[in-house]
Amino acid sequence: MxxxxxxxxxxxxxxxxxxxxxxxxxxxxxxxxxxxxxxxxxxxxxxxxxxxxxxxxxxxxxxxxxxxxxxxxxxxxxxxxxxxxxxxxxxxxxxxxxxxxxxxxxxxxxxxxxxxxxxxxxxxxxxxxxxxxxxxxxxxxxxxxxxxxxxxxxxxxxxxxxxxQPENHNLLQHFKGWVIKTEHICFDPQRPEIMDFRVAQHGDCRFIYVLPFDEQTALVEFTLFNDKLLTDDEYEVELRQYIDQFLNPGAYQISETEHGVIPMSxxxxxxxxxxxxxxxxxxxxxxxxxxxxxxxxxxxxxxxxxxxxxxxGKPHRPAPWFARRFKLYDSIFLNVLEKHRHPADDLFTRVYTENPGRVFTFLDEETSFVEEVRLFTTMPFMPFLSAFFNVLRRKIVG
The missing domain is CATH 3.50.50.60 (FAD/NAD(P)-binding domain)
Structure with missing residues (x-):
């Protein structure tokens, strides 16, 4: 051997x-x-x-x-x-x-x-x-x-x-996407749509993102954050409805399909x-x-x-103690989503529109604590406070 x-x-x-x-x-x-x-x-x-x-x-x-x-x-x-x-x-x-x-x-x-x-x-x-x-x-x-x-x-x-495990939050990010070629010009190659919440939420976090390759070709993907996968037909119904309602593609062809599930735990x-x-x-x-x-x-x-x-000679990746706060932030946000404490589409709207630039640094876990407090003030107070105490109870009491 x-x-x-x-x-x-x-x-x-x-x-x-x-x-x-x-x-x-x-x-x-x-x-x-x-x-x-x-x-x-x-x-x-x-x-x-x-x-x-x-x-x-x-x-x-x-x-x-x-x-x-x-x-x-x-x-x-x-x-x-x-x-x-x-x-x-x-x-x-x-x-x-x-x-x-x-x-x-x-x-x-x-x-x-x-x-x-x-x-x-x-x-x-x-x-x-x-x-x-x-x-x-x-x-x-x-x-x-x-x-x-x-x-x-x-x-x-x-x-x-x-x-x-019941003490953890175990959601899924699951998605299905198509690369489509459209009859009409309907994409701006210089501007992808990273989140479009003009789809029925059904109490979840559901959105479409559109990544344009050129004026008539793009990856259109339907994404959900929750704990239940859909059937193939359910993903495809949402994709077709969005494409027909918001893109005005004319006839279109599907050249590639992708489907995936990522744990949000x-x-x-x-x-x-x-x-x-x-x-x-x-x-x-x-x-x-x-x-x-x-x-x-x-x-x-x-x-x-x-x-x-x-x-x-050793593969250890030391992490500063104070950096662990980001794991707490993640747990609190997952708790808000899991318990439906506030509509997810409004949460993401606040995060992205009231924290230009800062949101990407925050999600990269590169912000200072002062910057994080400023971001938190743009979030709805009571849902996140309730989530904070619920996270502590689940993690400490079990």
Whole structure:
């Protein structure tokens, strides 16, 4: 049984990103094995995220880290400086200030990373189903397709969170989207619609986002934040109604379909559960509970892990104690949504329209406490106060 320096269990976004950062570091010649069940040869998902334009984030500046925004810049499918929003009391553009909204297609990411990894013979990739991962005194032990593997560290993105514990908030972000080609000109390629709440809410948080590729082509996606998935027909009915009512497309063709489910949970994830196993991606708690955003946070966290491996030989990613307040904020927001304490469409309208620029810094967890207090004053007081005490009761009393 060959022993590797690193085994990456799961070759999706998190696993491939880690392998890429290792390949760009002084650790590039270490023996690395990537185990992934799927070949990753299709455009199975799209990542959208905001990021500062050219300067380092606040945490990078304070830690002396150089700006790392260019790793995937060459393969971004679209980049926007202004986004549109359609809420309860406002419809129009939102100036992102120092941020840009970016779109990266899954197939472009997979092909780029796989081409880079192919340049390094020390990095192996095997298509296999992972059966078991455990820690041993000799290292992290993996069985995949009944074959044993061992490494100094196993980076695991396959571990499944429970998502059913009553003390936690366990919502889902689920969506279905179509790339459509329309007969009529109906999109502004310079302005995506990041949230359009002109769909029936049914007591949930439901919205459409529209990412234009050109004047007649766009990804139109129906998204929900709640705890119940819909049938395929229900997603499609909402998509067709929105397209027909608000886009005036004429005849249109559907060229691509995507569907996904992302946990929005404040379950405490253990990033390093044992000496030789490190959980990454959603498995390691990288998904921001209140938004479901994962891509950009995963990139930041994995870069830190690789930097620590280079400097100390250990993959620990220390987090300042005071930064834990953002987890409390996430829990409070999830509680407001879960208990329907205030209409979600109005909450998001307040967040985005009354906190221009600041909202993106806040969601990136880069704000100061004073800035956070200013943002909180734009939210409805009693629903959030009730949520705060309910979160404390659930987390402390259980």
């Amino acid at each position: 060959k022993k590797y320096d690193f085994i990456i269990a799961g070759g999706g976004m998190a696993g491939l990103s880690l392998a890429y950062y290792l390949s760009q570091s002084p650790l590039r010649n270490r023996s690395i094995l990537i185990l992934e069940r799927e070949a990753k040869t299709s455009n199975d998902r799209t990542w959208c995220f905001w990021e500062r334009k050219n300067e380092p984030s606040r945490s990078e500046h304070e830690s002396g880290m150089a700006s790392r925004l260019t790793h995937f810049e060459s393969i971004l499918f679209r980049t926007w400086d202004i986004v549109s929003f359609h809420g309860t009391t406002y419809a129009g553009p939102i100036d992102m200030g120092a941020y840009q909204y970016k779109m990266l297609r899954g197939i472009d990411f997979y092909e780029f990373v796989q081409q880079e990894l192919a340049k390094h013979p020390s990095i192996e990739r095997k298509q296999a189903t992972i059966n078991r991962i455990k820690d041993t005194p000799q290292g992290g032990f993996v069985i995949a397709d009944d074959e044993p593997y061992i490494a100094d560290y196993v980076f695991d993105s396959t571990f499944l969170l429970k998502l059913d 404040d379950e405490a994830a253990s990033e390093i559960p044992s000496d030789h196993i490190v959980r990454i991606g959603t498995s390691g708690g990288y998904t921001k509970a209140s938004t479901g955003y994962t891509f950009q946070r995963t990139q930041r966290y994995l870069r830190t892990i690789v930097e620590n491996l280079v400097k100390t």
